[in-house]
Amino acid sequence: LQGGEITGAYLDVFGKEPxxxxxxxxxxxxxxxxxxxxxxxxxxxxxxxxxxxxxVREGEFG
Structure with missing residues (x-):
């Protein structure tokens, strides 16, 4: 992001919050x-x- 290799980002989750x-x-x-x-x-x-x-089809929820 800083170097411009990735044009932009929309972030809403982080490893440590807030x-x-x-x-x-x-x-x-x-x-x-x-x-x-x-x-x-x-x-x-x-x-x-x-x-x-x-x-649900694989029965994961019982």
């Missing part, structure tokens, strides 16, 4: 930081439903 106020990510102009909202995208919803159906 993200430190001193994190370099806050200062990057090509990073958008939001609180756990990427799961609301239509693309994610479709992936979630497909995975859920697969897991």
């Amino acid at each position: 993200l430190s106020e001193f994190s370099r990510l806050w200062g990057l102009g090509n990073v958008l930081i939001q609180p756990h909202t990427s799961a609301a995208s239509p693309q994610y919803l479709e992936l979630f439903v497909v995975e859920l159906v697969r897991r």
Whole structure:
């Protein structure tokens, strides 16, 4: 991100939360930081439903 190899990122989950106020990510102009909202995208919803159906069919939930 800093070197431009990745054009930009939308981040909403971090290894340690909340993200430190001193994190370099806050200062990057090509990073958008939001609180756990990427799961609301239509693309994610479709992936979630497909995975859920697969897991139910395989009996993962009893």
